[in-house]
Amino acid sequence: TKRLNIALLPGDGIGPEVMAVAEHALTLLIDRFQLPLTYTSFPWPSHAWHQQHGHMMPEDGVKQLRSFDAIILGALGDPGPLDAPDRFVLPDSISLSPLLALRKQLDLWACERPARWQPGAPQYLSDPRANDVDMLVIRENSEGEYSNQGGRLRAGTPHEVATQVEVFTASATERLIRHAFERARQRAKQRPIPRHFKDEKSAQVCLITKRNAQPFWGDLYTETFLRLAREYPDVDTHHELVDAACMKFVQCPWRFDVVVASNLHGDILTDLAAVLCGGPGLAPSANLNPEDGSIPALFEPVHGSAPDIAGKNLADPRATLLSLAMTLEWLAHHHPALGNAAQHLHDTVNADLAKEGDTSPQHRQEKGTLETGQRLYALLAQ
Amino acid sequence: TKRLNIALLPGDGIGPEVMAVAEHALTLLIDRFQLPLTYTSFPWPSHAWHQQHGHMMPEDGVKQLRSFDAIILGALGDPGPLDAPDRFVLPDSISLSPLLALRKQLDLWACERPARWQPGAPQYLSDPRANDVDMLVIRENSEGEYSNQGGRLRAGTPHEVATQVEVFTASATERLIRHAFERARQRAKQRPIPRHFKDEKSAQVCLITKRNAQPFWGDLYTETFLRLAREYPDVDTHHELVDAACMKFVQCPWRFDVVVASNLHGDILTDLAAVLCGGPGLAPSANLNPEDGSIPALFEPVHGSAPDIAGKNLADPRATLLSLAMTLEWLAHHHPALGNAAQHLHDTVNADLAKEGDTSPQHRQEKGTLETGQRLYALLAQ
Ligand SMILES: CC(C)[C@H](C(=O)O)[C@@H](O)C(=O)O
Ligand SMILES: CC(C)[C@H](C(=O)O)[C@@H](O)C(=O)O
Numbered sequence: 149t150k151r152l153n154i155a156l157l158p159g160d161g162i163g164p165e166v167m168a169v170a171e172h173a174l175t176l177l178i179d180r181f182q183l184p185l186t187y188t189s190f191p192w193p194s195h196a197w198h199q200q201h202g203h204m205m206p207e208d209g210v211k212q213l214r215s216f217d218a219i220i221l222g223a224l225g226d227p228g229p230l231d232a233p234d235r236f237v238l239p240d241s242i243s244l245s246p247l248l249a250l251r252k253q254l255d256l257w258a259c260e261r262p263a264r265w266q267p268g269a270p271q272y273l274s275d276p277r278a279n280d281v282d283m284l285v286i287r288e289n290s291e292g293e294y295s296n297q298g299g300r301l302r303a304g305t306p307h308e309v310a311t312q313v314e315v316f317t318a319s320a321t322e323r324l325i326r327h328a329f330e331r332a333r334q335r336a337k338q339r340p341i342p343r344h345f346k347d348e349k350s351a352q353v354c355l356i357t358k359r360n361a362q363p364f365w366g367d368l369y370t371e372t373f374l375r376l377a378r379e380y381p382d383v384d385t386h387h388e389l390v391d392a393a394c395m396k397f398v399q400c401p402w403r404f405d406v407v408v409a410s411n412l413h414g415d416i417l418t419d420l421a422a423v424l425c426g427g428p429g430l431a432p433s434a435n436l437n438p439e440d441g442s443i444p445a446l447f448e449p450v451h452g453s454a455p456d457i458a459g460k461n462l463a464d465p466r467a468t469l470l471s472l473a474m475t476l477e478w479l480a481h482h483h484p485a486l487g488n489a490a491q492h493l494h495d496t497v498n499a500d501l502a503k504e505g506d507t508s509p510q511h512r513q514e515k516g517t518l519e520t521g522q523r524l525y526a527l528l529a530q
Numbered sequence: 531t532k533r534l535n536i537a538l539l540p541g542d543g544i545g546p547e548v549m550a551v552a553e554h555a556l557t558l559l560i561d562r563f564q565l566p567l568t569y570t571s572f573p574w575p576s577h578a579w580h581q582q583h584g585h586m587m588p589e590d591g592v593k594q595l596r597s598f599d600a601i602i603l604g605a606l607g608d609p610g611p612l613d614a615p616d617r618f619v620l621p622d623s624i625s626l627s628p629l630l631a632l633r634k635q636l637d638l639w640a641c642e643r644p645a646r647w648q649p650g651a652p653q654y655l656s657d658p659r660a661n662d663v664d665m666l667v668i669r670e671n672s673e674g675e676y677s678n679q680g681g682r683l684r685a686g687t688p689h690e691v692a693t694q695v696e697v698f699t700a701s702a703t704e705r706l707i708r709h710a711f712e713r714a715r716q717r718a719k720q721r722p723i724p725r726h727f728k729d730e731k732s733a734q735v736c737l738i739t740k741r742n743a744q745p746f747w748g749d750l751y752t753e754t755f756l757r758l759a760r761e762y763p764d765v766d767t768h769h770e771l772v773d774a775a776c777m778k779f780v781q782c783p784w785r786f787d788v789v790v791a792s793n794l795h796g797d798i799l800t801d802l803a804a805v806l807c808g809g810p811g812l813a814p815s816a817n818l819n820p821e822d823g824s825i826p827a828l829f830e831p832v833h834g835s836a837p838d839i840a841g842k843n844l845a846d847p848r849a850t851l852l853s854l855a856m857t858l859e860w861l862a863h864h865h866p867a868l869g870n871a872a873q874h875l876h877d878t879v880n881a882d883l884a885k886e887g888d889t890s891p892q893h894r895q896e897k898g899t900l901e902t903g904q905r906l907y908a909l910l911a912q
Contacts, residue, residue, distance in 0.1 A: 225742060244742065244743060244745055245742040245743060248742075248743055271656050272655060272656060272657070272780050272781060273654060273655065273656060274653050274654060274655060274656040274890055274891065275654070275890070275891050275892050276892070277892065293740075293743070293744065294743045294744065296743075296744075296745070298695075298696075298746045299746055300746050300749065300750065302700075303749075303750075304753065305700065306700050306701065306704070307700060307701075308699065308700035308750060309697065309698070309699050309700075310697075310698045310699075310746040310750040311695055311696065311697055311698075311746060311747075312695075312696040312698070312744050312746045312747050313680075313693055313694075313695050313696070314680075314693065314694040314695070314696065315691065315692075315693055316691070316692045316693075316694070317690065317691050317692075318684075318687065318688050318689060318690035318691075319688065319689075322688070358675075358794065358797075360607060360626065360627040360630075361626060361627060361630055361675070361676045361678075361793075361794070361797075362675065362676065362678075362694050362794075363626055363678070364680045364681055364682050364692040364693060364694045365692045365693075365694050367682065367685075367692070368682065368685075368690060368692040371686065390794075390797075390798060391797045391798050391800075391801040392801065394776065394798050394801050394802045394805075395801045395802065395804070395805045395810065398654050398780065398802065398805045398806070399654065399805055399809070399891070411743075412740065412743070412744075412772075415740075415743075415772075415773045416772060416773050416776050416798060418773075419773040419774065419776050419777045420776045420777065420780065420802075422777070423780045423781055424780070427781070428777065508656055508657070509656065509657050509781070510657050510659065
């Protein structure tokens with residue numbers, strides 16, 4: 149059997165705290181399932197590194213990471229106070245969040261964020277049908293609103309004009325939307341038609357745009373979607389404007405299956421989807437390049453570095469544990485033990501969650517990072 | 531006393547249905563409060579007009595509207611099916627929603643959308659503190675993401691590059707943020723410190739950006755906000771990234787007071803805020819030019835043309851009635867009777883709403899447009 153290597157990147161803020169729990173869980177799983185897997189941890193807190201070296205990580209950092217089979221990230225970046233922006237001038241003088249830089253440098257163009265409410269999770273919505281939420285948001289991860297093109301003309305003067313150029317290409321749009329159709333098909337194979345779907349097809353893709361206000365890429369997305377839809381007659385298609393989609397995520401999230409969205413729209417919708425499923429402490433994600441199997445996927449909790457609670461033992465490590473489960477699942481084609489370990493971790497987190505009595509957010513007692521870890525280690529070993 | 535003139539623009543989709551109710555209510559109020567007010571209705575359904583004449587309204591339409599003291603709009607535009615885009619080629623070959631064109635042509639750069647949960651309104655959130663939601667989202671209405679600049683290079687080919695250029699100017703940013711601070715001050719004068727505020731100041735402004743991914747205008751907004759904040763030491767200041775803000779709108783919306791956001795961010799946040807307060811059927815809005823008193827403000831329900839329910843007597847006319855109340859309030863400095871009429875209309879809609887027994891969305895029985903109107907006319911006349 150091929151030995152697999154995983155890179156752990158604890159990063160900034162609460163990243164190291166949640167990663168410590170994931171690392172311990174991983175050692176337990178390697179042991180219990182005899183996984184053909186080793187891991188290496190890279191202590192590269194991007195802020196400290198940047199202060200010392202002028203880069204967010206060693207100059208050959210991305211190259212080092214590329215040689216792994218998968219990467220698990222805690223968090224990167226630290227928004228800090230408003231007058232100390234979270235940004236780096238990278239060698240290519242791109243100045244933006246180090247996380248966006250890393251995704252682009254690794255060419256991980258698809259971001260998958262599953263959102264499924266699990267028994268025991270906080271219920272922010274009052275409608276009991278919201279317990280049936282089970283969607284997958286697929287977010288464009290390489291261009292669009294976060295292309296970081298533009299600039300500030302006459303910066304800081306009363307006559308300043310700042311431009312932020314959103315760049316969308318046909319090739320990135322096509323691969324993204326095709327991937328969404330493929331994933332909708334795969335999901336449909338694994339379950340009966342969800343009871344809240346209005347139509348008789350088990351697979352559904354909803355395209356998000358703001359084409360009535362942003363026509364240029366709105367048209368590109370719409371035309372690509374309509375064209376590809378013809379190749380997937382088994383998939384039911386919908387369209388929502390992003391503002392209406394946010395409303396429907398609160399009013400009737402159980403109607404959605406696969407949702408495909410641009411970088412910014414996907415960013416917004418996945419945070420919203422995370423909270424519908426109990427909050428960011430339970431939301432994992434995957435950054436993928438579905439076309440190139442040699443590029444390691446990067447898995448991370450949706451929550452980010454959360455500097456306000458860093459170092460306080462308050463971070464929920466479960467989003468990172470669920471990201472670890474996604475990692476093992478993604479590698480499972482290499483060896484069945486990986487799939488078994490993924491399933492065990494996933495089931496354990498959910499079985500523990502199901503023991504929560506009161507799911508109303510206002511009665512929630514948050515448990516400490518370490519305590520949650522301890523509780524889960526015991527269950528994982530059983 | 532100066533006689534005031536209001537223009538009614540029923541528009542498209544459900545616009546004429548909800549406007550019919552508002553018009554009838556207006557006649558009752560004129561009569562009861564002896565308002566120094568006349569109105570003129572402009573039957574310009576933008577789609578039909580465009581088909582016949584190639585424009586969304588008569589060529590001197592905007593000029594006609596400018597001569598009024600205020601404008602009330604039902605809805606403009608019709609998204610229609612995905613392959614029939616809601617767009618017009620206007621004389622200046624801008625192609626986008628007719629509503630955006632109208633706002634720009636009238637130079638209404640500030641959009642105000644109050645969001646306050648009222649007893650009896652559907653409760654989409656489970657946390658009872660959500661009943662205390664009382665915020666005002668102030669949205670940039672003239673530039674930014676909806677500047678409609680850019681284009682499609684090699685459109686329709688596999689090598690297409692579509693660009694959508696977001697243009698932000700210092701002058702539009704400064705007037706927007708200053709207006710937000712002013713409004714926060716005004717609101718604070720009218721009430722005690724809300725019990726959920728964390729700090730001792732009664733006025734609060736929260737700036738929204740995505741500065742860690744869209745640095746150019748993110749910096750312009752941030753710097754302007756920090757600079758103006760020094761002029762308003764009585765106003766407490768916060769900042770949220772737009773994705774985190776969406777999450778917090780669901781997790782703890784009662785913490786927000788005035789929220790100031792760009793065109794797209796404001797669009798998204800106001801739809802979300804509307805649903806937190808019971809849905810789009812209850813959400814009014816104002817489009818203003820706070821600097822130039824000669825420009826008529828335009829008031830409209832947040833919901834839009836909703837073509838799927840048009841002609842079915844299903845539209846909730848209350849968002850338009852509340853928009854009418856905002857109109858009268860806005861004109862109240864001309865004559866005290868206008869303020870009284872605004873208050874009466876506002877109180878009547880809320881008193882009627884408060885009679886709803888069950889506020890869980892899943893048990894809600896929607897009433898017809900006409901029936902809601904009839905019920906409210908009787909109460910308005912009392
Ligand atoms: C940190 C930030 C740049 C990032 C993003 O917007 O992609 C985060 O919000 C996320 O969703 O992973
Ligand atoms: C119709 C559309 C262009 C409009 C907007 O985005 O401004 C609408 O969504 C709104 O919020 O009033």
